[in-house]
């Protein structure tokens with residue numbers, strides 16, 4: 001999966017992305033809404049390997065996000081088959097993570113819009129979901145800006161997070177080609 005926007009490039013992961021992506025995944029601010037929180041470099045390498053395997057199997061995936069102006073890896077963003085914990089599946093999920101220094105430049109919105117467009121026009125998907133912790137306001141605001149909508153009747157229990165953890169209650173968003 002390769003997508004270009006005005007300022008950004010979504011492309012398959014490369015060996016040389018492991019070190020800069022490990023820095024992003026070692027930042028507790030960036031990983032505040034993840035369970036588990038920060039990752040070791042070896043765990044980041046495993047994540048990249050899993051994303052690569054997904055991309056090879058399905059033809060789409062969670063890929064590297066590079067800034068074109070200086071070829072810097074600024075994070076990861078893309079599509080993946082969602083886990084079984086989400087009812088009504090299988091679903092294709094959009095997700096993102098950017099290094100703290102790159103936040104609030106409109107990068108995630110620019111890349112995610114192009115990714116959704118790719119899902120509708122190239123992959124001919126009819127729905128994309130997104131989900132995150134109820135308390136992850138930046139991601140929730142981004143999903144809303146992308147035209148994704150949540151329905152409180154679709155609340156489910158995210159069993160990948162331990163009971164009692166404030167990250168456990170998730171909110172599920174959906175969007176289709178026409179909103």
Ligand SMILES: CC(C)(COP(=O)(O)OP(=O)(O)OC[C@H]1O[C@@H](n2cnc3c(N)ncnc32)[C@H](O)[C@@H]1OP(=O)(O)O)[C@@H](O)C(=O)NCCC(=O)NCCS
Nearest residue numbers: 030096097098103104105106107108109132138139141142
């Ligand atoms: C969520 C995230 C990807 C947003 O990236 P970004 O490049 O800063 O987002 P953008 O600059 O494109 O912002 C787009 C919109 O998202 C919303 N948004 C982004 N950051 C926000 C914040 N800190 N607070 C509230 N809204 C926010 C706003 O609606 C924003 O539009 P606006 O700037 O016109 O108000 C980034 O904060 C991040 O990587 N967070 C940590 C990783 C994470 O939690 N991933 C999801 C795990 S489930």
